Amino acid sequence: MDELDSAIVRELQRDARQSNRDIARKVGVAPSTCLERTRLLRERGVIRGYHADIAASALNRGVQALVSVQVRPLSRAVIDNFKAFAAGLPEVQAVFVMAGNDDFVIHVGAQDNEHLHAFLVDRLSQRKEIVGFRTSIIFQHLAKHDPEPLPDA
Amino acid sequence: MDELDSAIVRELQRDARQSNRDIARKVGVAPSTCLERTRLLRERGVIRGYHADIAASALNRGVQALVSVQVRPLSRAVIDNFKAFAAGLPEVQAVFVMAGNDDFVIHVGAQDNEHLHAFLVDRLSQRKEIVGFRTSIIFQHLAKHDPEPLPDA
DNA sequence: TGGCTTGGCCGAACTTAATTCGGCAGCGGA
């Protein structure tokens, strides 16, 4: 992970669909070199994939929420099981396994409030390992897809 | 946003760097048609961008947390101002503007616990509009980059 | 109902990019 790798990664974070030649030119190496670096980054697991960022409303997810969940007992089996369950639900966009008061935070997207409510009472509430959850509506989501690099220090 | 658009969007969510020809073949249209559809999706704002998914540890963000923040007074000026401030910090990966007990949830990534602590006490604590915040460490992050589509119903 | 218009898709032609691979230069070890 030298400076060249970092520069390539930054470019791919910014725009994953620009051509390899453009990236090569911007980072100052030959296209073949850039291609090989990119291949290795992928192979090493630094680059995990490339994904389009889609407007939530176009995916019928105009209403979003963070759901904080507590489960019991706090055993690995229960945690892994609930995590897999949550990840499998279509409304769920992300699952955070947490330390602290809440064991999970689930990022959910639904078409409207009614669908969100249905999801909460028909899906989540079913699970017997859940001892409590709190739902907070998201007004706005600002995600930074190409953060400036963190100082190494 | 007909079935063809949806199919193209799904493919680009799954792998944003596959060739237009491959996508065209998978969704069953000519490459030129697929290209034009993609252009229009972008123009309409359905597709907002394409981004590489990078392993957190490679970006010096091995430690992540969700920080719930309360600010006062709850005026638009204060909210917009704090949102812009948070979004500008390099450690911040996402900002959620919330309804409910907390006004913001901030997704933060830092090199280690020490850097995270420094961020909290040197950056966040400075802000006079903050009347309280709670930090919860993230053990695991499971993000779904190509969720199955939500039923239209 | 019949002709006209329009939108959207196709495929060929052309331009540009991805990919492969042999060679070379720089570096480190013996």
Add this chain to the structure above:
DNA sequence: TCCGCTGCCGAATTAAGTTCGGCCAAGCCA
């Protein structure tokens, strides 16, 4: 110093992106 290894380059080949004229079908108006 010499050898071998690593990583970069650039040319050649294959494949992809992009443009554009033509066609077909659906909708509309008379």
